[in-house]
C-alpha cells in the first residue's frame with residue numbers, strides 16, 4: 001500500500017516549473033506567439049487525450065511512439081483513449097472535423113506524453129511549441145515553417161544549432177526507394193543491431209534512424225532517398241532549398257533523416273543543439289505529412305509543421321549561456337505598519353494603474369517588511385506608518401538605486417510612481 005505519511009512527489013520523468021524559471025517560459029511563449037501571428041498563424045487548443053485510434057492511424061502502428069511510448073488506457077466508459085504523444089495528429093483531426101478555410105495556419109503550446117525512460121532532456125511529459133499549415137503543398141510554405149523555427153533559435157541567441165533537411169518523397173517514389181533499401185539491408189542483415197536484424201522488413205526506414213553504431217555503419221553506404229525522388233518531389237525539394245538559401249537559413253542535406261513518426265512525406269527537418277549530448281539534442285523537428293488527413297478519415301489535404309521541445313530548448317540555452325532572463329520586478333513594495341488597510345488600498349490602485357505592486361501579509365513588523373521589500377527586487381518601498389497616515393503622505397524609499405527618501409502626497413503617489421516606472425523598458429526587453 002505504500003507509506004501514507006511520506007510526502008508525495010511528481011512522477012518520475014515529469015517536473016514542476018516554478019517561478020522564477022517559469023519567467024523564461026512566459027517570455028519564450030509570448031515571443032513565439034508574436035512571431036507566429038506575424039506569419040499568419042492563430043492559436044489552436046485541442047484536448048489532451050484523444051481516441052487512441054487517431055494516433056495509431058496518424059502516427060503509425062509501427063512507430064516507437066505508438067508501439068512503446070503511448071499513455072493509453074480504457075476510460076470508465078470503456079473507450080480506448082490515449083494522452084497526446086505529440087501535437088500534429090490532434091491538430092489535423094481538428095482540421096478534418098471543422099473544415100476551416102485553407103490554407104489553415106495554426107500554432108500551439110501543448111504538453112506531450114511519452115512513456116520513455118527518463119533522463120536529462122527526455123521526459124515522460126514534455127512541452128512543445130508547434131505550428132501546422134494545412135491545405136497547401138506549396139514549397140514556399142515549407143520555407144516559411146522552417147524559417148520560423150530557425151529565427152526563433154536565432155532570437156534566443158543560440159549559435160550551435162544544426163539544421164538537417166531531407167525529403168522523404170511521396171508515396172510513389174518512396175516505395176521504389178524502400179524496395180532498394182530492403183534489398184541493401186538484406187545483404188547486410190547480419191551486421192544490423194539486435195532490434196533491427198529481425199524487424200528491418202517491417203519498417204526499413206527505421207533502420208536509418210537507429211543510433212546504434214552497428215546500424216550507423218551499415219546505413220552509411222545505404223541507398224539515399226534523395227537519389228530516388230521523382231521529378232515533382234525533386235523540384236519541391238529544390239525550391240525549398242532555394243528559399244532557405246535566399247533567406248540565409250543554413251542547413252545540411254541529410255538523406256538519412258527519417259524522423260520517428262511515420263506520417264512524413266517530402267520535406268523533413270530536424271534542429272539539433274550541438275552543445276547538448278547527441279542522444280537528446282533534437283530541439284525541434286517537423287516536416288510534411290501530405291497523407292495524414294486522409295489516413296485519419298478526412299479528404300486528402302497536404303500539411304506541414306514542426307514541434308519544438310521547450311525543456312530541451314532551454315537546456316540548449318543554458319549550455320550556450322544565453323536567454324538567462326531576469327524576471328520582471330515589481331515597481332513597488334508597499335510597507336504598511338498600521339493594520340494593512342493602507343497597503344490593501346494602495347496595492348489595488350497601483351495595479352489598476354498598470355504598476356507592479358506587492359506587499360507583506362499577517363501584520364509583520366517594520367523590520368520584517370523592509371527585509372521582504374529588499375528581497376522582492378522592487379524599485380521603491382512605499383512606506384505607510386501612523387505618521388504618514390496622519391499627514392496623508394507616503395514615504396518612498398528607493399531600493400535599487402541611490403537616492404533620497406521622499407515624502408509623496410498620498411493622493412498623487414500613483415502618478416508619482418508611474419512616472420518612475422520601469423514598466424515600459426521592461427516590456428521592450
Ligand code: HAM
Pocket residue numbers: 085086087088089114116121122123124125126127128130131132260261282283284285286287288304305306307308309310311312313
Ligand atoms: P518530435 O520530433 O517527436 O516531433 O518532437 C518534437 C520535439 O519535441 C523534439 O525535437 C524534442 O525537442 C521534443 N521532445 C520529443 N520527445 C521528448 C521527450 N521525451 N522529452 C523531452 N522533449 C522531447 C513531433 O512531435 C511532431 N509532432 C513535430 C511535427 C509537427 N511534425 C510536423 N508537425
